[in-house]
Amino acid sequence: MSVLTIERKILKKNDEVAAENRQLFKENNLYVLNLLSSPGSGKTSLLEKTLAQLNNRIKLAVVEGDVQTDNDAQRVAKYDVPVVQIVTNGGCHLEAKLVQDALVNFNLKNLQLLIIENVGNLVCPASYDLGEHKKVVMVSTTEGDDKPMKYPSMFRVSDAMVINKTDLLEYVDFSMEAVKKNALNINPELRIFETSCKTGEGLTDWIIWLENEIKNNNK
Amino acid sequence: MSVLTIERKILKKNDEVAAENRQLFKENNLYVLNLLSSPGSGKTSLLEKTLAQLNNRIKLAVVEGDVQTDNDAQRVAKYDVPVVQIVTNGGCHLEAKLVQDALVNFNLKNLQLLIIENVGNLVCPASYDLGEHKKVVMVSTTEGDDKPMKYPSMFRVSDAMVINKTDLLEYVDFSMEAVKKNALNINPELRIFETSCKTGEGLTDWIIWLENEIKNNNK
Numbered sequence: 294m295s296v297l298t299i300e301r302k303i304l305k306k307n308d309e310v311a312a313e314n315r316q317l318f319k320e321n322n323l324y325v326l327n328l329l330s331s332p333g334s335g336k337t338s339l340l341e342k343t344l345a346q347l348n349n350r351i352k353l354a355v356v357e358g359d360v361q362t363d364n365d366a367q368r369v370a371k372y373d374v375p376v377v378q379i380v381t382n383g384g385c386h387l388e389a390k391l392v393q394d395a396l397v398n399f400n401l402k403n404l405q406l407l408i409i410e411n412v413g414n415l416v417c418p419a420s421y422d423l424g425e426h427k428k429v430v431m432v433s434t435t436e437g438d439d440k441p442m443k444y445p446s447m448f449r450v451s452d453a454m455v456i457n458k459t460d461l462l463e464y465v466d467f468s469m470e471a472v473k474k475n476a477l478n479i480n481p482e483l484r485i486f487e488t489s490c491k492t493g494e495g496l497t498d499w500i501i502w503l504e505n506e507i508k509n510n511n512k
Numbered sequence: 513m514s515v516l517t518i519e520r521k522i523l524k525k526n527d528e529v530a531a532e533n534r535q536l537f538k539e540n541n542l543y544v545l546n547l548l549s550s551p552g553s554g555k556t557s558l559l560e561k562t563l564a565q566l567n568n569r570i571k572l573a574v575v576e577g578d579v580q581t582d583n584d585a586q587r588v589a590k591y592d593v594p595v596v597q598i599v600t601n602g603g604c605h606l607e608a609k610l611v612q613d614a615l616v617n618f619n620l621k622n623l624q625l626l627i628i629e630n631v632g633n634l635v636c637p638a639s640y641d642l643g644e645h646k647k648v649v650m651v652s653t654t655e656g657d658d659k660p661m662k663y664p665s666m667f668r669v670s671d672a673m674v675i676n677k678t679d680l681l682e683y684v685d686f687s688m689e690a691v692k693k694n695a696l697n698i699n700p701e702l703r704i705f706e707t708s709c710k711t712g713e714g715l716t717d718w719i720i721w722l723e724n725e726i727k728n729n730n731k
Contacts, residue, residue, distance in 0.1 A: 331551045332634050332663065333655030360635055361664050383665055385604060385635035413662070415551050416579055416604035416633055435654035435680070436552030443632070444551065445580050446602055461654065464683050466710075491685075 307421055310389035314396070314424025321401040324510040325409065326503075327423050329447060330431035331440075332413030335457040337365045338490035339431065339499075340410055344372040346500050351507060353406040356395050358387040360412055375399055386417035389424055406507055419446040426510065433458040435465050438472035445479045453484040455499065460489040526640050529608035533615070533643025540620040543729040544628065545722075546642050548666060549650035550659075551632030554676040556584045557709035558650065558718075559629055563591040565719050570726060572625040575614050577606040579631055594618055605636035608643055625726055638665040645729065652677040654684050657691035664698045672703040674718065679708040 318325050328336050340355065347353060354375040357366040366378035377395040379387060392409060399407075409425060411418045430451040432440050435458055441448040448454065454476055456469065469487070476483055484502065488495040537544050547555050559574065566572060573594040576585040585597035596614040598606060611628060618626075628644060630637045649670040651659050654677055660667045667673065673695055675688065688706070695702055703721065707714040 331632070331655075332659055333550065359662060362662055364658065364662065383635070383639065385633070412635065413550070414604070414633055414635055416602070416631065417636065420602065433654065435652065435677070435684075436550075439583060440551055442581050443578060443583065458654070461680070461683055464680055465654075 307389050310393055311422035311424040314389055314393055317393075317396065317401065318407075318424060318426070321404070322511060323401055323404050323407055324507045325407045325423075325425040325427075327409050327411060327418075327425040327428045328431070329411045329415075329418050329428060329451065330413060330433075331415050331436060334413075334431040334433040334436065335490050336410050336413070336431055337368055339455060339457065339488065340369060340408060341372070342490050342493070342496055343408070343500065343503065344369065344374055346496070347406070347503070348372055348374060351406050351504070352404050353408065354399050354404050356387075356392060356407065356409040358391075358410060358412045360384065365410060375404075381412060385412060385414050386421050387411050387423060388421050392423045405511070406503075415440065415444040415447050419444075419450050427452040427506065429453045429455060431455045431457050432472065434461050434467040434469075437466075438468050438475065441472065441476040441479055448476050448479045448483065451480065451483065453486065453502070455486045455488055457488050457490055459487050459494055460492050526608050529612055530641035530643040533608055533612055536612075536615065536620065537626075537643060537645070540623070541730060542620055542623050542626055543726045544626045544642075544644040546628050546630060546637075546644040546647045547650070548630045548634075548637050548647060548670065549632060549652075550634050550655060553632075553650045553652040553655065554709050555629050555632070555650055556587055558674060558676065558707065559588060559627060560591070561709050561712070561715055562627070562719065562722065563588065563593055565715070566625070566722070567591055567593060570625050570723070571623050572627065573618050573623050575606075575611060575626065575628040577610075577629060577631045579603065584629060594623075600631060604631060604633050605640050606630050606642060607640050611642045624730070625722075634659065634663040634666050638663075638669050646671040646725065648672045648674060650674045650676050651691065653680050653686040653688075656685075657687050657694065660691065660694040660698055667695050667698045667702065670699065670702065672705065672721070674705045674707055676707050676709055678706050678713055679711050 363378040
């Protein structure tokens with residue numbers, strides 16, 4: 294068995310624009326989350342559950358990133374929150390400049406929380422800082438407990454991990470202990486949540502954490 | 513709701529190297545598959561089942577593409593087939609040049625089938641021709657039946673689609689009819705297989721198709 298390795302390229306320019314976004318968020322006292330996962334882990338479902346809980350007491354907005362279609366933005370728009378859909382048209386990740394262009398559609402002064410749902414991809418989006426406060430990576434129980442080992446960058450740069458689809462645990466070969474150990478080996482600071490966006494299980498912890506994050510940002 | 517669109521970049525250079533690979537495969541009468549999916553859809557499991565069935569009657573080899581770790585190559589190596597692991601070290605797809613570099617590790621004249629397991633990613637690998645005969649995209653029942661609509665490029669460039677994890681159908685919100693309709697709307701030529709790599713259901717059709725492909729290539 295042979296192993297070949299190629300070099301990774303980092304885009305410096307993106308970091309400069311991300312710093313501009315970060316400054317803009319600070320000036321407007323706006324807390325920003327970057328939500329990341331494979332396709333189909335449940336990012337939009339978590340977003341819907343979060344909007345349903347928080348929309349009546351927190352002023353929030355959403356940026357949706359997708360390769361194609363505005364299906365996710367349509368789902369989110371039902372909650373009557375401001376939403377901008379970025380269609381990358383084949384692009385595999387959001388970049389800081391795309392988010393910056395999207396921001397002109399919002400009245401930032403009136404917002405407390407902005408959630409950016411990134412393109413479904415466990416690789417590329419890890420390299421692109423958008424200026425957000427926290428990155429949240431989702432994995433689902435149906436994807437296997439080895440994902441942190443196989444996509445370590447994503448788990449290294451994330452602040453929290455949401456393990457979704459806990460309602461399917463009994464039907465899949467997935468060890469909750471193993472996925473946590475694999476993730477914490479890469480990033481011991483990772484805050485971990487276990488959720489089922491289908492049954493609602495575990496969502497309270499997630500909502501409490503998010504509200505505390507926003508509160509701490511407002512201090 | 514606003515919609516922004518960015519342009520997609522295509523790498524011309526990659527197509528030139530892919531053409532060189534294609535010529536090399538032709539000279540050696542070697543049939544090559546490019547296996548694509550999200551992380552955790554079951555590419556390595558399908559590969560293991562395929563090796564177990566074909567290894568005694570077809571001379572085959574495997575190229576494994578991963579962002580990090582050689583776990584998949586270790587799984588495949590148990591079947592006593594030649595395997596090269598490409599670690600992209602953060603890169604989100606295989607390119608024709610990486611495959612070309614890997615090929616020097618094999619005795620191509622002695623092989624009938626080469627399976628390339630691409631990096632787990634439904635976006636970027638769609639744009640990179642590796643010189644293969646056919647692209648096979650996998651989706652699993654736990655990812656949602658909307659994936660063809662949201663990642664249309666991948667389904668447009670693929671020749672076959674394997675719908676995996678049929679053993680979980682009764683526990684998830686997934687319509688077999690919808691996923692097929694969504695995929696065939698994008699690519700009416702798509703050959704479709706339904707499999708459970710866990711129970712073995714549906715694998716016979718897949719194996720028969722693959723053997724026919726190899727036979728037709730040898731004519």
